[in-house]
Amino acid sequence: MEIRITRRQTGALALGTLLTAAGRARAADPSTFLNGAQMPMNLDPHQVFDVPMQGVMLNAYDNLYRYENDPPEIVPWLADGHTVSDDGLLWEFRLRPGIRFHDGSEMTAVDVVYSFRRVLGLGMAPAGAFLPILKPDKVTAPEPLLVRFQLEKPYAPFFAAIPIVSIVNPRAIQAHEQIGPNGTDWAKSWLASNAAGSGAYRIDPASYTPLERLDMTIFEDHFYGWKDNPKPVRRIAFRPTKETSTRVLALLNGTLDCTDNNLPTDQVARINASKNAVVIKDTNMRTFIVRMNNRKPPFDNLNARRAFAHAFNYEGFINDILGGYATRDPTPLPDTLWGYPKGAKGYDYDLVKAKAYFDKALAEGAPMKRAIEIHVQSENEQSVQSAQLFQSDLASIGANVKIIGDTWGNMITNAVKPETAPDMWVHWVSTYFVDPENWVGQMYDSQFHGTWKASSYYSNPEVDVLLRTARGLTRQEERAPLYEQATRQIMADCPDIWVYNSMQLQGYSRRVKGRRFCTVGAGAEMRWVTLEA
Amino acid sequence: MTRYLLRRLLLTIPSLFGLLVVTFLLIYIVPSDTAAAMAGDAATPEQIARLRHEMGLDQSVLAQFGLYLDRVLHLQFGESAFSHRAVAVDIAQRLPATLELTFFALFLSTALGIPLGVLCAVNHNRWPDFLLRFFSVLGVAVAAFWVAIMLQLLFSMQLGWLPLRGELSDEMLAPPRMTGFLLIDSALAWRWDAFADASRHLVLPAITLALGGLASITRFTRAGVLETLQKDFVLYERAVGYRRSRMIWIYVLRNSVTATLTQIGLLFGSLIAGGVVVEAIFDWPGIGSYTVQAILTGDHQVMLAVTLMIGVVYAGVNLLTDLVHGLVDPRLMETA
Numbered sequence: 043m044e045i046r047i048t049r050r051q052t053g054a055l056a057l058g059t060l061l062t063a064a065g066r067a068r069a070a071d072p073s074t075f076l077n078g079a080q081m082p083m084n085l086d087p088h089q090v091f092d093v094p095m096q097g098v099m100l101n102a103y104d105n106l107y108r109y110e111n112d113p114p115e116i117v118p119w120l121a122d123g124h125t126v127s128d129d130g131l132l133w134e135f136r137l138r139p140g141i142r143f144h145d146g147s148e149m150t151a152v153d154v155v156y157s158f159r160r161v162l163g164l165g166m167a168p169a170g171a172f173l174p175i176l177k178p179d180k181v182t183a184p185e186p187l188l189v190r191f192q193l194e195k196p197y198a199p200f201f202a203a204i205p206i207v208s209i210v211n212p213r214a215i216q217a218h219e220q221i222g223p224n225g226t227d228w229a230k231s232w233l234a235s236n237a238a239g240s241g242a243y244r245i246d247p248a249s250y251t252p253l254e255r256l257d258m259t260i261f262e263d264h265f266y267g268w269k270d271n272p273k274p275v276r277r278i279a280f281r282p283t284k285e286t287s288t289r290v291l292a293l294l295n296g297t298l299d300c301t302d303n304n305l306p307t308d309q310v311a312r313i314n315a316s317k318n319a320v321v322i323k324d325t326n327m328r329t330f331i332v333r334m335n336n337r338k339p340p341f342d343n344l345n346a347r348r349a350f351a352h353a354f355n356y357e358g359f360i361n362d363i364l365g366g367y368a369t370r371d372p373t374p375l376p377d378t379l380w381g382y383p384k385g386a387k388g389y390d391y392d393l394v395k396a397k398a399y400f401d402k403a404l405a406e407g408a409p410m411k412r413a414i415e416i417h418v419q420s421e422n423e424q425s426v427q428s429a430q431l432f433q434s435d436l437a438s439i440g441a442n443v444k445i446i447g448d449t450w451g452n453m454i455t456n457a458v459k460p461e462t463a464p465d466m467w468v469h470w471v472s473t474y475f476v477d478p479e480n481w482v483g484q485m486y487d488s489q490f491h492g493t494w495k496a497s498s499y500y501s502n503p504e505v506d507v508l509l510r511t512a513r514g515l516t517r518q519e520e521r522a523p524l525y526e527q528a529t530r531q532i533m534a535d536c537p538d539i540w541v542y543n544s545m546q547l548q549g550y551s552r553r554v555k556g557r558r559f560c561t562v563g564a565g566a567e568m569r570w571v572t573l574e575a
Numbered sequence: 576m577t578r579y580l581l582r583r584l585l586l587t588i589p590s591l592f593g594l595l596v597v598t599f600l601l602i603y604i605v606p607s608d609t610a611a612a613m614a615g616d617a618a619t620p621e622q623i624a625r626l627r628h629e630m631g632l633d634q635s636v637l638a639q640f641g642l643y644l645d646r647v648l649h650l651q652f653g654e655s656a657f658s659h660r661a662v663a664v665d666i667a668q669r670l671p672a673t674l675e676l677t678f679f680a681l682f683l684s685t686a687l688g689i690p691l692g693v694l695c696a697v698n699h700n701r702w703p704d705f706l707l708r709f710f711s712v713l714g715v716a717v718a719a720f721w722v723a724i725m726l727q728l729l730f731s732m733q734l735g736w737l738p739l740r741g742e743l744s745d746e747m748l749a750p751p752r753m754t755g756f757l758l759i760d761s762a763l764a765w766r767w768d769a770f771a772d773a774s775r776h777l778v779l780p781a782i783t784l785a786l787g788g789l790a791s792i793t794r795f796t797r798a799g800v801l802e803t804l805q806k807d808f809v810l811y812e813r814a815v816g817y818r819r820s821r822m823i824w825i826y827v828l829r830n831s832v833t834a835t836l837t838q839i840g841l842l843f844g845s846l847i848a849g850g851v852v853v854e855a856i857f858d859w860p861g862i863g864s865y866t867v868q869a870i871l872t873g874d875h876q877v878m879l880a881v882t883l884m885i886g887v888v889y890a891g892v893n894l895l896t897d898l899v900h901g902l903v904d905p906r907l908m909e910t911a
Contacts, residue, residue: 071746083657083872165625173621234659251668252658253868254860279745284855284864287724288740291732297739421871449871455611458623 072575073276075554075568078289078298081253081282084234085245087208088160091167093303093472097566101258101278103208103239104265106135106154106189107201109562112324113378114476116202120149120209120240120265121189130196130516135204137187141265143211143240151183156212158191160228171203171475196514198521202477205562214238242266242569243278256280266569271556273572293319293549299573301549303564306423307365313549321549323367326561327376327473328544329481330368332416332432336537337460337499340408347536349399349410350466351389353435354539358391363427364542371543373529374482378543380518381478381525388533388540397439413442417456417464420447425468428541457497470544471495473561478525483509486532500537576901583897587890591883598882599643602875603636609656609873630656643879652883653876655869662880665865670884671755672742673854673861677846679781684788685839689832691789692796697823699801707793714790719849723783723856730779738776740858747772780857784849788842795838799831806830833904840896844889 082095087103100108108119118124121135141149159178161169180192193200210233218232235252237245242264249257258278268274281298283289290309292298294316305313310321332354340346360368371377372388404410416432418425426445433443446464453469456462474480487509490496505528512524546564550557553574559565610627627633631642646653652662691711695704731739742757743749750757750764758777761770803809804827812822847862854863862881869877 074745076745084659086659089659165621231654231659251860252655252660252665253864281741281745281858283740283858285858288727288856288858291727292739295732295735295739297745449873452873455873458611 071277072573075275075278075571075573076297076299077278077280078283078292078300079280079302079548079566081256081280084252085237085250085256086230086233088157088164088168088210088228089166089230089234091206091474093564096563097280098245098256099208100241100563100567101243101569102237102241102245103210104141104241105205105208106137107204109205109476109560110558112559112561114327114473114560114562116205116476119205120154124201126201126516130198130514131193133191133193133200135189135191137189138265139187141240142263143214144237144244144261145211145214146263147211147213149209149211149240150186151189152186153212154189154209155181155183157207157209160210160215161207163226164228164230168206171199171206175200196516198513198516199475199477199479199483202475202479206475209240211238211240240265242274253282255282264569268569271570271572275568275571275573278568290549293551296551299551299554303546303548305547305549307363307367307547309549310365310367310547317552319549319551321547322557322559322565324546324548324559324561324565325369325378326544326546326564327379327476328546328561329371329374329376329471330428330541330544331374331469331471332428332539332541333457333464333467333469333498334538335460335463335465335497335499336501337463338465340403340410340412340414341465343403343406343408344536345399345406346403346408346410348389349396349403349439350436350441351536351539352392352396352399353439353441354389354432354541355391355435356541359428359431360542363431364424367545367547368542369545370541372540373533374485374538374540375478375525375529376473376481376543379476379478379481381482381522381529383526383529383533386530386533389536391435393435393439396435400439400441411440411442413444414465415444415446417446417448417453417467419450419453419468421449428468454494457494458492460491460499463497463499467497469494476562478521478529479513482525482529482532483513486528486537498537500532500535502531502535505531505535579901580894580898583894587894590890591886594886595644595647595879595883596640598879599640600636602878603639609875647883652880655877656874657872662876665877666862666880666884667755669860669862669865672757672859673847673850673863674888675756675758676777676780676784676853676859676861677843677850679777680784680788680846681839681843683781683785684792684842687785688789688792689796689828689835692793692835693800693823693828695793695797696800696804704797708797711790711793714786714793717786719783719787719852720856722786723779723853726779726783727856737778742773742776742860743769744772744776780853780859783856784846784853787849788846791838791842792835795835796831799834800827803827803831829903833900836896836900836903840893843892844885847885847889 077097079097080094082090082092082098084090085098087095087099104120106119106121107116110117120137120141122138124133124135126133137149137151137154143149158181162172162176162178165173175193175195175197176191177194182190184190215229215233215238218229220227235250236247242261243258244261246257246259249255260274260276283292286306286309289298289301290313293301293313296318305321313319313321334341334347334350336342356370360366360370369377373383373386375382400410416429418429420426429445433445436443453464453467456464471481484490484495486496486500486505488501488506491499508524508528512521515521548565554571555574556570556572557565558567558570610630610632611623631639654661655665658665691707695707698704727739730737738744747769750760750766750769753760753763757773758770761773809827812826850861851863851867853859854861865877866881869881
């Protein structure tokens with residue numbers, strides 16, 4: 043029998059097929075966490091170390107020590123303890139026995155040695171804290187479960203930086219290493235799309251498309267065990283969304299379990315009003331700064347810098363633009379960190395004072411009326427808004443400021459020389475390790491000139507001495523007063539404008555329970571999370 | 576015909592070379608430093624300098640260009656400074672999604688734009704003409720991101736008819752990758768569930784992308800048909816009593832679409848460019864977001880390869896347009 047289908051019937055059939063599933067609400071998979079946060083540039087934790095990487099490294103890899111809780115505490119993780127010599131040069135970490143990598147092989151001290159040597163050999167972001175004080179051959183494994191570090195000079199932040207390094211499995215990596223004239227390439231191309239970890243979740247390399255998608259599945263044999271979370275997430279599906287609007291809609295309709303951790307404040311009420319989702323607010327240690335290039339006039343003049351510092355509308359920016367979701371921090375240090383100068387007042391928003399300093403600087407010959415550029419990250423709304431607010435207030439005291447849209451890549455490139463660093467630029471400083479060194483140490487010690495963190499090119503020998511002395515001591519109670527003193531001096535010199543300490547806003551599905559926040563990982567560690575039906 | 580095509584093909588070679596030179600110079604002029612961005616937030620100047628040297632970024636512009644040209648001639652496009660994957664692999668993974676979306680949008684624009692343009696012309700200065708002209712101006716004027724959000728709010732959030740984002744539902748198993756075109760792969764694998772799911776995901780981004788093109792094709796077709804309707808042969812066909820619909824849809828339309836065909840060729844380029852926004856809003860895993868990310872991070876190899884690849888595709892589509900032009904109006908081939 044011949045069946046004849048007319049064109050109209052074919053069309054109806056196609057439309058029917060298309061809409062068959064229409065109107066179906068997505069039944070949330072009870073064991074899959076759909077993660078809408080940004081993905082890192084690649085999957086190698088020894089090449090990339092930034093906020094998006096935390097979602098990969100804290101779940102797929104482990105560290106000797108790890109930051110947990112809020113406020114952050116450094117706790118033993120792969121290591122069950124450590125010792126340090128009195129002179130602060132010799133550090134030893136003892137590994138827990140029986141830890142297994144995802145391929146089933148047992149972790150030993152040799153693997154930890156390989157991991158640190160790989161970090162130092164690649165010399166990329168996570169290496170920054172170690173390169174000045176640690177040589178690859180000074181990381182050794184005297185016993186199967188004992189790792190020894192012999193530092194070149196005392197460096198107290200060494201311990202605080204230990205959680206930066208993920209321990210990788212050399213047996214998985216070495217087969218892919220290419221040996222060239224400069225030695226091994228450490229298989230950096232391979233590990234950028236693959237995995238060699240021991241973490242609570244196992245990366246599925248086949249699912250990976252850079253910056254688009256990645257799946258991880260639970261690792262039942264994780265050394266920490268799962269007793270503290272009997273109903274863990276079985277699968278983490280990274281599905282980053284590029285647009286805030288889509289991200290929020292996806293959270294609201296249940297096709298995502300979380301947004302990124304940079305949610306615009308104008309979305310908070312909308313999400314909280316929904317049945318499906320809620321915004322979780324966490325105070326983190328991410329400071330917001332307007333940099334001034336202290337080598338370029340007029341910013342080589344103290345009164346000019348103070349004029350600018352008094353012209354920023356701190357409260358207006360925090361309350362009106364950020365909806366109050368930040369805390370005013372007048373110092374370069376997060377206000378929850380040890381070493382913070384208690385009672386520090388900082389600069390307030392006062393256009394009368396600003397004008398007075400402006401006139402003083404002008405009288406001293408500073409070119410206060412020249413066109414000054416402030417560079418912002420075009421794709422970041424908050425960065426642009428801060429500059430617009432600042433521009434209007436500065437205009438009222440006679441300063442001529444131009445806002446230049448830029449990218450992060452360009453700005454850090456230009457910031458490495460005082461001649462090319464912008465007059466002013468806006469950025470945040472995140473928590474890479476919990477130590478004042480991460481902020482004042484690396485931002486204002488003149489030995490770091492040439493890095494974006496020290497791009498105000500501030501130089502004060504007295505501050506250098508304080509910071510270097512603090513870095514060489516091992517006891518926190520001895521270091522804290524030195525950082526306090528240095529910070530007060532830096533504030534008096536006013537090299538930058540310190541605005542606020544961030545509040546992390548992240549939208550979560552209401553089915554997500556048990557999340558633990560720690561400022562270092564930005565709450566990205568998933569092993570504590572359960573999904574309610 | 577062969578000579579005509581060959582000539583067109585040869586002309587694309589200097590165009591592509593020019594594109595390569597201009598893109599390379601533009602990227603060189605822009606003060607972005609892949610090494611600095613790649614080294615990361617905590618890198619020291621020594622780390623950045625070492626990377627810059629390893630990547631050959633400390634060589635002269637001419638040496639860098641020569642090196643790049645040599646690699647391109649050997650069809651090697653290098654690796655992304657960030658993903659460390661071969662750029663060709665990344666592009667091959669993403670390009671089909673962009674082409675699927677672009678061709679579907681182009682199909683929508685053309686399949687709807689030509690009949691609507693004819694409808695406007697035959698109802699010249701009457702209400703269907705006014706109405707469609709109003710909407711065609713609107714189609715050109717309204718920003719794609721606004722339309723996209725409105726469509727998402729209506730069809731995904733309110734009605735729940737169509738998916739909000741992506742090219743396949745998370746719970747849907749993807750068909751085995753053969754061509755990379757999800758619809759084709761689903762059909763080849765006889766996976767009609769995946770085909771239906773992928774079709775549903777395609778609808779909103781394709782409509783958003785098609786709107787601007789639809790408006791311009793409608794306007795070009797309208798103008799072409801109006802002009803042809805004034806020709807003597809139309810008067811003759813009317814006089815001898817040709818059926819009006821046959822006369823309009825076959826004879827008049829064929830003589831009117833030359834400009835529309837040119838427009839379709841050009842439209843392809845603007846759809847690829849417009850796709851960047853649409854891909855971002857709908858999380859479409861195409862070449863658009865990949866390119867934007869490369870620009871933001873200063874990933875030179877990716878920028879160069881994507882520009883060249885889009886240039887090649889664009890040249891191919893224009894070649895195809897020339898071919899169709901020649902078929903529709905054989906006089907063009909003779910004069911060429």
